[in-house]
Amino acid sequence: METFTKPVMENIVLGSPTVVVTATDFCPPNYGLSVDYGGWCNFPREHFEMSQVAFSEIAKRKADIVPVQYRRSGGLKFxxxxxxxxxxxxxxxxxxxxxxxxxxxxxxxxxxIPMARNWGQNWHCNVNLQHQPLSFEVTISSGKTLTSYNVATAKWQFGQTFEGKQF
Structure with a gap:
C-alpha cells in the first residue's frame, strides 16, 4: 500500500449547491481492483472523500456515489x-x-532549464538556483503551456510553496 506523507492542499469548489473542499493528500491507485469495485483512485477516475456534513450539502444521506462537477481554485502551487x-x-x-x-x-x-520528472508531479534538475527569482513554464498533456514569471523571489527557501497562474 502506498502512503504519502507530505500533505498537498488544494481548494476545490464543487457545483451547485456549492461546497468548498480542501483536499489534503494524494489518493494512491490500487490497480489490483477494478474502478467499479474499490479502485476509486485508479486512472482515469477521480473522487473526493467528504465528511458526512459536506456530503449532505450535495446529496441525500442515503446516496453513496454522486457525480460532481468541480473546478480548482487558485493558481498552480510550486x-x-x-x-x-x-x-x-x-x-x-x-x-x-x-x-x-x-x-x-x-x-x-x-x-x-528543462526539468526531469522525478516521481509523480515532482520535477528536478541538477542546478543551483538559490538566491535568484524563479519562473516556471508548465506544459500539460493536452499541449497547453503556461508561463508564470517571478513566482518565487530571490529570498525563497527550500520547503516554501509559491503560487503561479492557473490554466
Whole structure:
C-alpha cells in the first residue's frame, strides 16, 4: 500500500449547491481492483472523500456515489525542495487535465532549464538556483503551456510553496 506523507492542499469548489473542499493528500491507485469495485483512485477516475456534513450539502444521506462537477481554485502551487546541487519542485493544483507533461525553470541568472520528472508531479534538475527569482513554464498533456514569471523571489527557501497562474 502506498502512503504519502507530505500533505498537498488544494481548494476545490464543487457545483451547485456549492461546497468548498480542501483536499489534503494524494489518493494512491490500487490497480489490483477494478474502478467499479474499490479502485476509486485508479486512472482515469477521480473522487473526493467528504465528511458526512459536506456530503449532505450535495446529496441525500442515503446516496453513496454522486457525480460532481468541480473546478480548482487558485493558481498552480510550486513547492521547493532540494539542496545547492539538486533542485526539486512539486507542482500541485494543476487545472485542465491536471497532468504535467513538461516543466522548465528559469532563474534570473539562467536561461530556461528543462526539468526531469522525478516521481509523480515532482520535477528536478541538477542546478543551483538559490538566491535568484524563479519562473516556471508548465506544459500539460493536452499541449497547453503556461508561463508564470517571478513566482518565487530571490529570498525563497527550500520547503516554501509559491503560487503561479492557473490554466
Amino acid at each position: 513547492t521547493m525542495s532540494g539542496s545547492s546541487h539538486f533542485f526539486q519542485v512539486l507542482i500541485t493544483n494543476v487545472g485542465m487535465d491536471g497532468e504535467v507533461a513538461a516543466l522548465k525553470v528559469k532563474g534570473s541568472r539562467t536561461g530556461w
